Amino acid sequence: MSAASPLRRMGLVAPALVIVLALVGVPLAIMAWVSLLERGATIGVTWDSAPSFANYTRLAWEEDFDGTMLLNPTYLIIQLRSVAQAFFTTVLCVLLGLPVALWMSSLSKNQRDIAVLLITIPFWTNLLVRNYAWLIILREDGAVSHFANAVWPFGPVQLLYNDTAILIGLVYSFLPFMILPIYSGFEKFDWRLLEAAYDLGANRRQALTRVVIPLAMPGIIAGSMLVFIPSLGSFVTAAILGGGKSLMMGNLIQLQFGQSRNWPFGAALSVVLLALMMLVLVGLALWRNRQGGKI
Amino acid sequence: MTNPQSAISVQSVSKSFGRGDSAIKVLQDVAVEIGTREFFTLLGPSGCGKTTLLRLIAGFEELDSGSILIDGERVDHLPPFRRPVNTVFQNYALFPHLSVAQNVAFALEMQSLSRAEVIRRAGEALEMVRMAAFANRKPSELSGGQQQRVALARALAPRPKVLLLDEPLSALDLKLRKQMQIELKQLQAEAGITFVFVTHDQEEALTLSDRIAVMQGGRILQLDTPRAIYERPSHRFVADFIGDINLLEGKVDGGAIQLDCGASVAGNFGHAPGDRVTVAIRPERARLAKSGEGSFAAEVMHSAYLGTATLLQLRLADGREFLLRETRIGEGAAPPEKGSRVSVHLPDSALQVFAA
Numbered sequence: 042m043s044a045a046s047p048l049r050r051m052g053l054v055a056p057a058l059v060i061v062l063a064l065v066g067v068p069l070a071i072m073a074w075v076s077l078l079e080r081g082a083t084i085g086v087t088w089d090s091a092p093s094f095a096n097y098t099r100l101a102w103e104e105d106f107d108g109t110m111l112l113n114p115t116y117l118i119i120q121l122r123s124v125a126q127a128f129f130t131t132v133l134c135v136l137l138g139l140p141v142a143l144w145m146s147s148l149s150k151n152q153r154d155i156a157v158l159l160i161t162i163p164f165w166t167n168l169l170v171r172n173y174a175w176l177i178i179l180r181e182d183g184a185v186s187h188f189a190n191a192v193w194p195f196g197p198v199q200l201l202y203n204d205t206a207i208l209i210g211l212v213y214s215f216l217p218f219m220i221l222p223i224y225s226g227f228e229k230f231d232w233r234l235l236e237a238a239y240d241l242g243a244n245r246r247q248a249l250t251r252v253v254i255p256l257a258m259p260g261i262i263a264g265s266m267l268v269f270i271p272s273l274g275s276f277v278t279a280a281i282l283g284g285g286k287s288l289m290m291g292n293l294i295q296l297q298f299g300q301s302r303n304w305p306f307g308a309a310l311s312v313v314l315l316a317l318m319m320l321v322l323v324g325l326a327l328w329r330n331r332q333g334g335k336i
Numbered sequence: 337m338t339n340p341q342s343a344i345s346v347q348s349v350s351k352s353f354g355r356g357d358s359a360i361k362v363l364q365d366v367a368v369e370i371g372t373r374e375f376f377t378l379l380g381p382s383g384c385g386k387t388t389l390l391r392l393i394a395g396f397e398e399l400d401s402g403s404i405l406i407d408g409e410r411v412d413h414l415p416p417f418r419r420p421v422n423t424v425f426q427n428y429a430l431f432p433h434l435s436v437a438q439n440v441a442f443a444l445e446m447q448s449l450s451r452a453e454v455i456r457r458a459g460e461a462l463e464m465v466r467m468a469a470f471a472n473r474k475p476s477e478l479s480g481g482q483q484q485r486v487a488l489a490r491a492l493a494p495r496p497k498v499l500l501l502d503e504p505l506s507a508l509d510l511k512l513r514k515q516m517q518i519e520l521k522q523l524q525a526e527a528g529i530t531f532v533f534v535t536h537d538q539e540e541a542l543t544l545s546d547r548i549a550v551m552q553g554g555r556i557l558q559l560d561t562p563r564a565i566y567e568r569p570s571h572r573f574v575a576d577f578i579g580d581i582n583l584l585e586g587k588v589d590g591g592a593i594q595l596d597c598g599a600s601v602a603g604n605f606g607h608a609p610g611d612r613v614t615v616a617i618r619p620e621r622a623r624l625a626k627s628g629e630g631s632f633a634a635e636v637m638h639s640a641y642l643g644t645a646t647l648l649q650l651r652l653a654d655g656r657e658f659l660l661r662e663t664r665i666g667e668g669a670a671p672p673e674k675g676s677r678v679s680v681h682l683p684d685s686a687l688q689v690f691a692a
């Protein structure tokens with residue numbers, strides 16, 4: 042390549058860069074700017090208001106009548122709950138997805154194709170419809186509820202309209218995003234390495250933790266991002282299965298832009314959500330670098 | 337019926353892959369007793385079932401029938417990690433996510449030894465294969481021969497009682513290969529490890545082994561010491577597979593064998609009159625005839641001076657080639673020239689006769 046090639050390459054990627062900048066960068070900048078302004082009288086934004094961090098302070102503090110700031114944990118709890126929900130969703134998806142992916146890769150070629158098809162079939166129906174389906178499955182007089190109450194020894198079980206319901210819904214919605222990247226990693230996996238591990242005295246658990254899981258790590262990380270990030274921002278599942286009682290950040294943001302008509306506060310919440318996601322991505326990137334970048 | 341001396345006892349083992357009509361019989365009724373501390377070699381052409389036999393001993397394949405005992409105990413129902421054997425895999429099978437040192441330490445860590453002990457013994461094993469300088473590299477950053485040496489170190493580090501080696505030196509250059517052969521043999525003798533060694537290289541098999549099993553098509557044709565295999569092959573296939581040999585076809589005629597090239601050999605070697613037979617003789621056991629000896633004529637096609645001997649490539653009356661390795665040319669006499677005619681003598685004691 043010639044010395045001018047960096048410039049030429051810039052020229053080639055420029056159109057794409059412009060589009061990304063116009064369609065992602067500019068709206069993000071507008072959102073960040075709006076989060077610093079005051080709400081409009083009825084709807085929208087007071088564009089000529091002086092920018093301040095008031096919307097961000099509102100996340101944790103509340104102004105009392107006499108002007109003193111009081112700690113208001115409501116929004117913090119919602120944020121914390123969102124992160125916790127997304128985290129547990131990811132963990133459950135790993136725990137369920139890894140064995141499924143392992144099992145899939147042990148099938149014959151034809152059976153694998155069928156398995157992949159079965160896993161992608163839920164995407165053929167709308168997310169909303171699927172969440173409503175869970176509403177019916179988990180309803181109070183349903184078979185699942187009866188069964189759960191029969192086997193659970195510690196008093197009555199409420200399956201719907203709580204954090205458990207949201208967790209079930211989220212895991213169900215995002216599990217395929219965990220299974221498929223892990224499975225695609227296993228497809229390239231050299232199973233003779235497993236034989237080598239056994240040969241060197243590793244039992245099944247050791248072979249799993251020392252050889253299979255480390256080699257499946259790229260898939261697990263990719264799957265975790267694909268599950269964690271949309272879970273953190275999801276609102277349909279919480280709205281339907283949480284019954285509006287258990288809010289997540291997505292619901293809160295939707296509320297601000299909808300009923301509350303407080304766009305600047307909604308924008309501030311969105312910025313915080315974005316920051317949380319970036320934090321996770323950067324954390325993962327750092328962790329991977331420390332692993333030597335090889336896996 | 338179990339031999340108490342045996343480290344490994346393979347008893348009428350059969351194995352096929354696939355089911356029903358499409359099943360391929362890969363091993364048929366194989367029986368071997370391998371002694372403690374023995375250097376035992378499986379030798380045979382590609383696809384004859386060497387790797388399959390090793391995999392059965394290591395526990396990666398299930399037997400169709402028969403049984404396998406290690407140190408007198410049946411192991412054929414045990415998973416690989418419960419069998420006291422380690423394997424050097426034909427394809428190395430190094431862990432790509434671990435460094436060279438971590439690969440070699442793997443088995444030691446499974447034995448829950450102390451950290452210091454793990455490091456010391458992994459270091460020793462790497463030293464032995466001259467890979468200590470590469471301890472921190474990943475397998476993907478090594479050449480094929482280097483990977484092979486790491487695979488060897490990894491299997492040796494836990495000091496197994498039995499080591500299964502599937503062509504462990506095949507990727508090394510000649511010089512390193514010779515060095516590693518010597519070191520393997522020393523190690524095997526000093527550490528008292530039983531080796532089951534697979535190779536394509538018959539010279540390697542002859543120089544290293546206590547005993548050799550020559551396999552063909554899933555069967556063991558001959559199981560004996562290297563000397564016996566070389567000097568008294570039991571089958572025409574074994575004779576042909578190991579070393580250079582001249583195979584002359586002929587027919588038993590009364591008390592002698594009439595060869596197709598016109599010569600005849602006295603004695604019928606236990607074959608009935610009228611039988612087609614093959615007479616085999618090593619190039620170094622045939623010689624140029626002295627006057628008065630039974631002989632036949634041949635034309636010199638090519639003569640190569642080898643230092644310790646002269647290799648003559650001859651053509652017989654029926655057009656076939658005949659190799660003759662003559663050590664006594666040079667004591668005054670000039671080697672026969674190309675195109676000249678010589679007479680060849682086949683000493684009776686050097687002949688092997690197989691049913692054709």
Ligand SMILES: Nc1ncnc2c1ncn2[C@@H]1O[C@H](COP(=O)(O)OP(=O)(O)OP(=O)(O)O)[C@@H](O)[C@H]1O
Nearest residue numbers: 353354360362381382383384385386387388389426
């Ligand atoms: N998993 C398998 N499924 C079907 N056939 C197999 C399988 N493994 C081996 N075979 C067949 O069994 C036969 C013996 O194979 P094996 O690997 O034991 O040969 P080998 O003697 O080790 O050959 P090489 O010297 O080339 O390594 C071959 O014909 C091979 O095609």
Ligand SMILES: [Mg+2]
Nearest residue numbers: 386387426502
């Ligand atoms: Mg093989």
